[in-house]
Amino acid sequence: MQLNTPNQLTVLRVALIPVLVFSLSYQGFLVDLFSVVVFSLAAITDYYDGHLARKYNLVTDFGKIMDPVADKLLVAAALICLVERGDVAAFAVILLLAREFAVTALRAVASSHGYVMPADQLGKWKTGLQITAIIMLILGWQLWFVSLQVLGLIILWLAIIIAIYSGWRYFVDYMEFRKSHDLGDFQ
Structure with a gap:
């Protein structure tokens, strides 16, 4: 190939x-x-x-x-x-990874019913914030009055909040799809 x-x-x-x-x-x-x-x-x-x-x-x-x-x-x-x-607390990473696994699984289930759940704008923001936070956390430099380490952690937590919210939106979207297509409860 x-x-x-x-x-x-x-x-x-x-x-x-x-x-x-x-x-x-x-x-x-x-x-x-x-x-x-x-x-x-x-x-x-x-x-x-x-x-x-x-x-x-x-x-x-x-x-x-x-x-x-x-x-x-x-x-x-x-x-x-x-x-x-x-540089980062394990529970913060677990929250992000749990969201990723949950959304990936939910999208697979939706796909099995013929429903494609496209990435939304919040997902792009989440990714951009994660990338920015990771770069700042790797460097961890102290610049004048601000530490990149602290700023990176703040940005990472913002990414976590957006990730959890967008994950919830995926779940709500899928539940509305199930209801509109009379698929009933999860089996």
């Missing part, structure tokens, strides 16, 4: 995860900068794979499945490494 450019970018994002995990296992000015470059490069591929796929009509089943998986793997890997480093 030959992969088109958007799918190659998705595979690159997944391939960068072990490099990121390795670099995040160390701390120091230069290694933190390297980790941010690797994470940022991987995060940028998320924008470009979708953009190119839509612009040039290169949307594939592989991309539809692997793109969101690659995004979740990248963010989860970075956050878990930040827990390991002591």
Whole structure:
């Protein structure tokens, strides 16, 4: 199977995860900068794979499945490494990961009933905030009157609030679909 450019970018994002995990296992000015470059490069591929796929009509089943998986793997890997480093509380990461698993499962169930639940604008905000928070938490620098560590944690908690709210909206949306199609209660 030959992969088109958007799918190659998705595979690159997944391939960068072990490099990121390795670099995040160390701390120091230069290694933190390297980790941010690797994470940022991987995060940028998320924008470009979708953009190119839509612009040039290169949307594939592989991309539809692997793109969101690659995004979740990248963010989860970075956050878990930040827990390991002591930069983020484990329960914060568990909240985000639980939401991701729940929404992914809900979307799969909806799909089995022929209902596609597209990503919404809140999901894009959540992802953008997570990426920003992760970069700030990796660096953790003290800049004049503000610590990137503290600012990163504030932004991460904002992402968690948005994630939980958008997860609830997915659930409500699916329940309305079930009700409008007389699917009854969950079995």
